[in-house]
Amino acid sequence: MTTTPLRGRGAALTAAILSSALVLTACGSDGDSGDNAAGRSDETHTVKAGNGDIKVPAAPQRVVTIGNTDLPFIDMGGKPVGVTGVDESELSLLPEGQRATFEKATELGDEVDLEKVASLKPDLIMVQIPDAEFQKIEDQLGAIAPTVFWGLDTEWKALAEAIAEAGNLEDALDRQKADYEGRVAEMKQTYSDVIENTRFVNLDRYANSDPGTFVIADIGCVEIAQDDIGLNFPKAAAGADPLAYTSLPFEQIAELSEYDVITYPADAEGQPTEVFAPVVQTNTWKELSTVQSGNALGVFCPGNNSYGSVLRYLDSLDTALATLPAEQ
Amino acid sequence: MTDLALRRPVGSGTGTVSGPRRRLIGLVVALAVLLGLLVASMMIGSTAIAPTVVWDALFHPSNDIDQFAIRDFRLPRTIVGLVVGTALGVSGALIQALTRNPLADAGILGLNAGASFAVTVAVGLLGVRDIQGYMWFAFAGALIVTLMVLVLGSNRRGQSPVMMVLAGLCVGSVLSGAGSALELTNPDAFDAMRSWNAGSIVSRPLDMLWPTLPFFAIALLLAFAVSGPLNAMALGDELAVAQGVRLVRTRILAIIALTLLAGGATAIAGPISFVGLMVPHVARWIVGPDQRWIFAYSALLAPILLLASDILGRVVMRPGEIPVGIVTSFVGAPVLIALVRQKKASGL
Numbered sequence: 001m002t003t004t005p006l007r008g009r010g011a012a013l014t015a016a017i018l019s020s021a022l023v024l025t026a027c028g029s030d031g032d033s034g035d036n037a038a039g040r041s042d043e044t045h046t047v048k049a050g051n052g053d054i055k056v057p058a059a060p061q062r063v064v065t066i067g068n069t070d071l072p073f074i075d076m077g078g079k080p081v082g083v084t085g086v087d088e089s090e091l092s093l094l095p096e097g098q099r100a101t102f103e104k105a106t107e108l109g110d111e112v113d114l115e116k117v118a119s120l121k122p123d124l125i126m127v128q129i130p131d132a133e134f135q136k137i138e139d140q141l142g143a144i145a146p147t148v149f150w151g152l153d154t155e156w157k158a159l160a161e162a163i164a165e166a167g168n169l170e171d172a173l174d175r176q177k178a179d180y181e182g183r184v185a186e187m188k189q190t191y192s193d194v195i196e197n198t199r200f201v202n203l204d205r206y207a208n209s210d211p212g213t214f215v216i217a218d219i220g221c222v223e224i225a226q227d228d229i230g231l232n233f234p235k236a237a238a239g240a241d242p243l244a245y246t247s248l249p250f251e252q253i254a255e256l257s258e259y260d261v262i263t264y265p266a267d268a269e270g271q272p273t274e275v276f277a278p279v280v281q282t283n284t285w286k287e288l289s290t291v292q293s294g295n296a297l298g299v300f301c302p303g304n305n306s307y308g309s310v311l312r313y314l315d316s317l318d319t320a321l322a323t324l325p326a327e328q
Numbered sequence: 329m330t331d332l333a334l335r336r337p338v339g340s341g342t343g344t345v346s347g348p349r350r351r352l353i354g355l356v357v358a359l360a361v362l363l364g365l366l367v368a369s370m371m372i373g374s375t376a377i378a379p380t381v382v383w384d385a386l387f388h389p390s391n392d393i394d395q396f397a398i399r400d401f402r403l404p405r406t407i408v409g410l411v412v413g414t415a416l417g418v419s420g421a422l423i424q425a426l427t428r429n430p431l432a433d434a435g436i437l438g439l440n441a442g443a444s445f446a447v448t449v450a451v452g453l454l455g456v457r458d459i460q461g462y463m464w465f466a467f468a469g470a471l472i473v474t475l476m477v478l479v480l481g482s483n484r485r486g487q488s489p490v491m492m493v494l495a496g497l498c499v500g501s502v503l504s505g506a507g508s509a510l511e512l513t514n515p516d517a518f519d520a521m522r523s524w525n526a527g528s529i530v531s532r533p534l535d536m537l538w539p540t541l542p543f544f545a546i547a548l549l550l551a552f553a554v555s556g557p558l559n560a561m562a563l564g565d566e567l568a569v570a571q572g573v574r575l576v577r578t579r580i581l582a583i584i585a586l587t588l589l590a591g592g593a594t595a596i597a598g599p600i601s602f603v604g605l606m607v608p609h610v611a612r613w614i615v616g617p618d619q620r621w622i623f624a625y626s627a628l629l630a631p632i633l634l635l636a637s638d639i640l641g642r643v644v645m646r647p648g649e650i651p652v653g654i655v656t657s658f659v660g661a662p663v664l665i666a667l668v669r670q671k672k673a674s675g676l
Contacts, residue, residue, distance in 0.1 A: 087515075207516070207519050208519035208522060208523065209523075210523045210526070210528065210530070210651065211459055211523065211528065211530060211531035211532075212401070212528075212530035212531025213530075213531075213649075246647070246648050247648055247649075248374070248647055248648065249373070249374050249401065249530065249642075249647075249648075249649050250397075250400070250401050250531065251373055251374060251375050251397040251400075251401045251402065252374055252375060252647055253397070254375055254393045254394055254396070254397045255375060257393065274457075278531075282396075282400055283396040283399075283400050284393055284396040284397050284400060284401075287391055287393045287396055288393065
């Protein structure tokens with residue numbers, strides 16, 4: 001299963017939301033919250049979300065996205081009026097048009113100001129944050145506009161379906177899904193031998209990784225390569241923590257020669273990411289037989305929680321796999 | 329200051345006639361243990377590498393991939409562990425002698441806080457991303473804060489150990505608060521400091537170490553040069569002056585030495601707790617109050633503790649590792665408590 005990342009905003013979001021909640025509770029009690037929650041569109045329909053069956057406008061015009069819902073919504077062509085903060089490193093990975101849409105929306109910041117949310121007069125609020133945090137603000141958000149919430153354990157495809165349904169973007173989603181499924185089928189056919197006979201390992205480093213360490217990453221974009229394409233990557237035992245949770249010292253790089261192909265994080269141009277660069281700069285890496293034989297592939301992962309970003313990942317993976325000596 | 333310090337003669341000729349011989353033997357034993365740990369540090373790691381490969385990596389280098397693992401990773405961390413350990417041990421002994429406070433370590437003069445704050449500023453405001461970049465900021469931060477503490481802790485009659493400690497605690501508290509504020513508003517700084525504050529000797533290339541060696545060498549010379557006068561000062565300022573000790577000069581030289589040692593060690597490895605605090609205690613238990621012997625023993629026992637902790641950190645969570653700063657706390661605290669509960673006290 002591919003899970004949607006939290007993006008590390010949760011804690012800051014909670015603090016800010018809690019600080020605003022008191023003020024907003026007072027605001028909410030001044031008026032009739034039922035009027036707000038009724039929506040502003042002529043038609044409504046009911047969607048199933050993590051917080052129950054919610055009646056939402058059939059064609060919402062003023063959508064606020066909180067947490068991990070902003071990029072998938074924009075990816076399907078949605079134009080939110082308010083968005084929570086996204087790191088510059090994530091923004092820089094967006095296509096130009098999507099970035100412009102994001103920047104046009106009112107940024108609610110990492111620290112969501114509920115008064116600011118209310119001032120945007122949304123007719124729909126979409127939220128994906130930790131359950132415990134949502135419970136603290138559920139009533140306040142519901143008083144502003146119909147609020148649909150999904151927990152962090154919602155699989156990315158299910159989240160895209162739900163966002164499309166609530167945000168009236170189902171046509172766009174259908175097109176993306178068709179593109180995706182076509183692409184997956186094509187790659188499965190093209191690389192059937194590789195899928196059958198090749199042992200892969202996917203490496204990564206994170207911004208907060210200790211110096212001199214890397215991980216064998218089994219979460220993130222690699223889950224798509226593993227689960228949907230069928231490439232043979234190492235996986236944690238059932239019930240165990242993901243392999244990516246264990247930092248490995250650089251001297252473990254020498255052990256990687258047991259794999260046929262190594263994939264590692266690269267930027268859009270195929271160069272190792274800044275965070276991963278220390279690994280490829282080691283002499284041990286340079287001497288790996290896998291590296292010397294051209295079987296170390298940089299793959300660009302712009303995100304793994306929307307079809308658009310996943311399709312771009314598949315493009316990069318396809319380009320990389322095509323360079324394998326066995327494919328040439 | 330304790331009875332132990334007052335009962336014994338200080339300066340030259342401490343102990344009995346056989347004392348120096350026993351201490352010398354102890355020193356040789358410590359040196360042998362240290363050499364053994366240096367070898368063990370090269371042999372033991374998260375990857376099983378044959379001893380012959382280790383030997384060849386050092387003396388018959390080739391492009392064998394395991395040899396690179398030895399030369400690129402284990403050799404640098406072993407040498408860094410040796411240097412940082414020695415620096416922390418001697419600086420701890422110096423600071424305890426200077427402040428006449430058995431609980432003193434580099435943190436008490438605000439040195440760690442100064443180094444940490446400088447690294448936070450470097451990462452959070454100046455965008456420095458690599459350890460080599462942090463190092464010089466940390467060093468500068470430690471030096472500046474120590475200078476501030478020296479000025480704030482001085483009066484017309486010179487430096488007062490009590491005032492210096494108070495000044496160090498105050499400056500350290502302010503900088504810790506400012507650093508925390510910056511970290512909480514800057515995720516990059518938070519991530520970098522989370523890792524740096526754990527204290528580690530991993531991924532510190534030798535290129536990073538070499539420029540600091542002259543500072544460490546000068547500081548060690550200064551430390552041993554002031555060890556005799558510090559013996560006299562343990563009896564009190566008046567008696568020390570009567571013995572011809574120049575108090576101001578001794579304190580300033582001691583502060584320069586401990587700043588270079590502790591500041592340099594912290595700059596390279598991050599704050600590593602317990603080594604500078606515990607090792608001088610152990611040395612004092614073994615050799616008595618003579619600072620010259622305490623410094624010599626601390627210079628050997630501290631890298632022993634650091635390297636042993638680092639090796640332990642490599643094997644307890646294989647294939648992952650625990651940063652040495654965390655292991656020294658786990659190992660150091662119980663050992664220190666056990667020693668405190670023994671018959672001897674370790675005052676100054």
